[in-house]
Amino acid sequence: MKFSTVALAGAATGLAHSTLTERADITDADILNYALTLEHLEAAFYQEGLKNYTHGDFQKAGMHDPFYVNLKETASDEQQHAQFLTKALKAAGAKPVEACTYAFPATDVNTFLALGNILEGVGVSAYLGAAASIMNKTYLTAAGSILTTEARHSAYLRAALGEAPAAQAFDNPLDFNEVYTLASMFIVSCPESNGKLPVKAFPALTMPSMAPATTGSKVELMVVDGVSMDTKNVYAAFITVTGPVWAPLESTGDGNFEVTIPEGVTGQSYVVLTKGNKQASDDNILAGPAIVGQPNGPMGVGSQCSGRGSGSMPSMTSMSVWSSMAMPMPTASMTISSGSMPSMSASASASSTPVFNGANGKSMSGIASVFGALAAVAAFLQ
Numbered sequence: 001m002k003f004s005t006v007a008l009a010g011a012a013t014g015l016a017h018s019t020l021t022e023r024a025d026i027t028d029a030d031i032l033n034y035a036l037t038l039e040h041l042e043a044a045f046y047q048e049g050l051k052n053y054t055h056g057d058f059q060k061a062g063m064h065d066p067f068y069v070n071l072k073e074t075a076s077d078e079q080q081h082a083q084f085l086t087k088a089l090k091a092a093g094a095k096p097v098e099a100c101t102y103a104f105p106a107t108d109v110n111t112f113l114a115l116g117n118i119l120e121g122v123g124v125s126a127y128l129g130a131a132a133s134i135m136n137k138t139y140l141t142a143a144g145s146i147l148t149t150e151a152r153h154s155a156y157l158r159a160a161l162g163e164a165p166a167a168q169a170f171d172n173p174l175d176f177n178e179v180y181t182l183a184s185m186f187i188v189s190c191p192e193s194n195g196k197l198p199v200k201a202f203p204a205l206t207m208p209s210m211a212p213a214t215t216g217s218k219v220e221l222m223v224v225d226g227v228s229m230d231t232k233n234v235y236a237a238f239i240t241v242t243g244p245v246w247a248p249l250e251s252t253g254d255g256n257f258e259v260t261i262p263e264g265v266t267g268q269s270y271v272v273l274t275k276g277n278k279q280a281s282d283d284n285i286l287a288g289p290a291i292v293g294q295p296n297g298p299m300g301v302g303s304q305c306s307g308r309g310s311g312s313m314p315s316m317t318s319m320s321v322w323s324s325m326a327m328p329m330p331t332a333s334m335t336i337s338s339g340s341m342p343s344m345s346a347s348a349s350a351s352s353t354p355v356f357n358g359a360n361g362k363s364m365s366g367i368a369s370v371f372g373a374l375a376a377v378a379a380f381l382q
Contacts, residue, residue, distance in 0.1 A: 026176070028136050029094045030197050032085055034176060035143065037197075038126055039082040040099040041183060042119060046075035048104060049112045061109040067160060074153050081146055097197075100190040117161055118291060120154035121268040122174070122182055128241075129173035167267020170241040174270060177202060177282055178239075178289050205273060205288035215261050221271065223255035223287045229273075237280040238262060239270045239289065244280040249273070261292070268293055 055068045082099075089096035106112040127147035134140045155165035174182075181201040204224045221236070223229070231251040236259040237244035247262045259271070272288035274280050 026133060026198055028134055028139050029089070029092070031130050031134055031143075032089060032139065033094070033097050033197060034130065034199065035127070035146070036082060036085040036089070036097055037100075038123060038179070038183065039078055039085060039146075040097070041102060041186060042123060043075070043078040043082050044099060044102050045104055045116065045119060045186075046071070046078055048102075049106065049116070050075055052106075053109050053112060057109050061113075063109070063113075063160065070156065074156070077149055077153065081149075095195060097194045098191045101188040102186050103188050104186055113157065113161060117154070117157040117163075118268065118293075120150060120157055122179065122291075123150045124154050125172050125174040125270070126179040128171055129175050129179065131173075133176075164267075172239050172268075172270060173241055174239065174289065175282070178270070178272070178285075181289065182291070202272070202285050202289075203287040205271070205290040207290050207292055215263055215265065218258055218260050219292070220252075221249075221257040221259060221273070221290055223257075223273070229255070229286055233276055234286060235274050235277040237272050237274050237277070238265045238292075239272065239280065240264065244274075244277075246277050247271075265292070 050072065058068045058071070059065070086096040104112075104115060106115050124147065127143055127150060131140060131143060131147070134143060151171070158167070159165050176199045180199045181204065184201045185204065206222050206224050207219055208222050234249060234251070234257075236247045236249040236257070238247060238261075245262050245264055247259050250258045252258055257273070269292045270289035271292055272280055272290075273286045275284040275286055
């Protein structure tokens with residue numbers, strides 16, 4: 001969504017003229033600051049990528065014009081989302097969180113795009129999961145407008161990598177702590193001036209194998225931060241919009257498990273370890289979520305284009321390259337401010353984003369490399 005400067009200022013001012021229904025556990029201001037935390041992360045990710053890799057680098061990787069222009073538009077969207085939420089919180093008298101210091105395990109264009117694909121998918125799941133907790137209808141509309149844009153980003157990158165834009169009929173929601181567990185892997189530190197938001201990170205869970213998972217295949221899961229747990233009555237819960245899809249879980253010792261991908265789990269999915277198999281909530285999640293990537297192609301746009309470039313997604317045979325990266329483990333709590341927030345109204349200006357006209361039919365190996373990177377980095381920091 002593109003907001004003009006005038007519209008942005010007007011929307012932020014409008015937020016200061018409404019009442020808020022607060023709850024004891026988390027307020028709408030908490031939720032919007034939580035959203036701002038994610039927008040800061042995404043904006044920093046694209047800013048770093050566009051600084052590190054040139055137009056020519058993307059062309060050499062097989063991403064044909066106007067992909068680079070569209071990627072810059074995506075980066076601008078994330079910056080405008082962060083700017084909008086910051087101005088809105090200030091106008092309402094609440095203190096917006098500032099950007100943190102981040103570390104992203106991307107070493108070239110291919111791994112940058114693969115990680116961007118993952119982050120956009122997590123962003124969609126984060127907004128979708130938070131929607132049910134937003135009390136103010138106007139905030140819900142505002143969050144929804146950002147969600148739809150994030151979903152377009154996700155679909156665009158998926159198509160560029162040769163995946164189906166929509167892997168399934170329903171996206172998977174993630175709750176606050178589940179999202180923060182994933183986001184924490186990229187956060188090095190945050191300003192001390194940021195207040196505290198009631199979110200926490202669960203023990204990290206990864207799928208260390210770099211091979212894409214398919215329905216019916218058995219994959220390995222690893223609790224990577226040295227947490228010991230009683231494996232009795234522990235289950236794998238794959239998160240879906242209609243509730244968990246349970247799968248048999250076998251402990252192989254030392255925080256390692258094996259699980260078979262169940263039917264109905266497609267695309268970028270998430271799995272948590274739970275105590276018992278009645279629910280998957282903050283009260284009984286033991287570790288996770290882990291990101292489970294599955295191939296969904298071939299997809300028409302990405303796989304039908306001719307002129308495949310030389311920069312196809314690399315397949316890594318070792319994770320040692322990632323283990324040298326200084327990536328942080330999730331911390332116990334996030335520091336974000338809270339406050340009251342009023343209603344919103346804004347007008348959007350039309351975007352002149354060019355139509356994507358060619359992807360490279362990328363393989364899943366690049367995304368698998370990122371999964372492997374996250375696993376290796378987390379293990380390295382134990």
